[in-house]
Amino acid sequence: MESAALNARFGGRLLFKLDAMQVGGAFKFRGALNAILGGFDARFAGVVAFSSGNHAIAVSTAAALMDIPAIIVMPGDAPRTKVDQTCANGAEVVLYDRERDDRAAIGAEVVRERGYQLIAPFDNPFVIAGQGTVALEMVEQAGALDARLDALAIPCSGGGLAAGCALALSGVSPSARVTTVEPEGFDDMARSLEGTTVYRNTRLSGSICDALLSNAPGELTLPILRRHGADGVSVTDEAVLAAMHEAWRSLKVVLEPGGATALAAVPVRPPPRRGSHPRHRLQRRQCRRADVHARAWPASLRRSWDQTKRPPTG
Structure with missing residues (x-):
C-alpha cells in the first residue's frame, strides 16, 4: 500500500506492508505457524511461549489450528484485548510481573513440569x-x-x-x-x-x-x-x-x-496547515460569498438546492 500524499511529502515512494491484516493481527503468525509445522516435536505434550501479546496470539492460533495444547506466559500489563484473544484461542495464560519476574524462567519451568516445547518469540x-x-x-x-x-x-x-x-x-x-x-x-x-x-x-x-x-x-x-x-x-x-x-x-x-x-522513523514533512494551500484559500473566499454556485455541487445536492433555494447544512 502507498499514499500519493505521503510520497510527495517524503520525496520518494513509501510502500507499506500491512501485516496488521494478517491472521492474529500481526506478522507473528508467520513465524509461529512455521515453528509448529516445521519444528514441533510430537514427543512433547504441547507448546509454551512467552509474549506481551502478538506472539501469544500467533502461537495460540497456530496451536489451535494443529490441535496442540498451548500455555502462554504474558505480562500482567499486557493489553487486555490481547490476553482475551489468546484465551479465546483456547490457550492457558500465565500472567507475570514484568518488573520482578523472569518470563524465560517461567517458560523453562513449564517445559520441565508439563513436558511442553518452547517456541521462543525471536530466538528460534x-x-x-x-x-x-x-x-x-x-x-x-x-x-x-x-x-x-x-x-x-x-x-x-x-x-x-x-x-x-x-x-x-x-x-x-x-x-x-x-x-x-x-x-x-x-x-x-x-x-x-x-x-x-x-x-x-x-x-x-x-x-x-x-x-x-x-x-x-x-x-x-x-x-x-x-x-x-x-x-x-x-x-x-x-x-x-x-x-x-x-x-x-x-x-x-x-x-x-x-x-x-x-x-x-521516516522523515516525512508535516502536512500543510488547513487553509495554507492556495486552493484552500480560494475555497474559503468562495464560501464567504452569498452567491454560491449550485452547479458546482453533485447532482443530489443540486436537487436539494432547487427544492429549498438554500444550501443544505451539515
Whole structure:
C-alpha cells in the first residue's frame, strides 16, 4: 500500500506492508505457524511461549489450528484485548510481573513440569525463517508496482522479523538496507548494532509500544543483523502517536503503537496547515460569498438546492 500524499511529502515512494491484516493481527503468525509445522516435536505434550501479546496470539492460533495444547506466559500489563484473544484461542495464560519476574524462567519451568516445547518469540530458526516471508512478499509486490526496495524500516523488539527479512533480502534484493526501529529508551538492538558490545535495556516498561519491550537483542538475531549490515534508530512515544494519526489520515489504517514505529522513523514533512494551500484559500473566499454556485455541487445536492433555494447544512 502507498499514499500519493505521503510520497510527495517524503520525496520518494513509501510502500507499506500491512501485516496488521494478517491472521492474529500481526506478522507473528508467520513465524509461529512455521515453528509448529516445521519444528514441533510430537514427543512433547504441547507448546509454551512467552509474549506481551502478538506472539501469544500467533502461537495460540497456530496451536489451535494443529490441535496442540498451548500455555502462554504474558505480562500482567499486557493489553487486555490481547490476553482475551489468546484465551479465546483456547490457550492457558500465565500472567507475570514484568518488573520482578523472569518470563524465560517461567517458560523453562513449564517445559520441565508439563513436558511442553518452547517456541521462543525471536530466538528460534523456524520463527526467524517464517518472519522472513514478509520481505519475500514485499520484493514481489514492489516489483508489481514497478518499484525496487532500497531500504526497509522494521519495528524491532528481539529482532526476529528484522533478522528474517535481512536473510531473505540477501538472496532476492541484496542492495536493500535494513533499519530496525525501537521505542526510545528500549533501543538495545540499535546500540548493539553500532559495535561489538551487546546492550541490555535498563527499563522493562514505560512505553506505549508494549509489543517492542524486549530487554536485550536475540542471541540468534543480533549476529544475523550485524552480518548483513543492518543499523537501528529509536523513536519517541510522541512520534509514534503522530505516526498512528498519520496512518489513519493518509492510509485509513489503524495501527497499534509498535506497528507505527517504522512510519514514525521516516522523515516525512508535516502536512500543510488547513487553509495554507492556495486552493484552500480560494475555497474559503468562495464560501464567504452569498452567491454560491449550485452547479458546482453533485447532482443530489443540486436537487436539494432547487427544492429549498438554500444550501443544505451539515
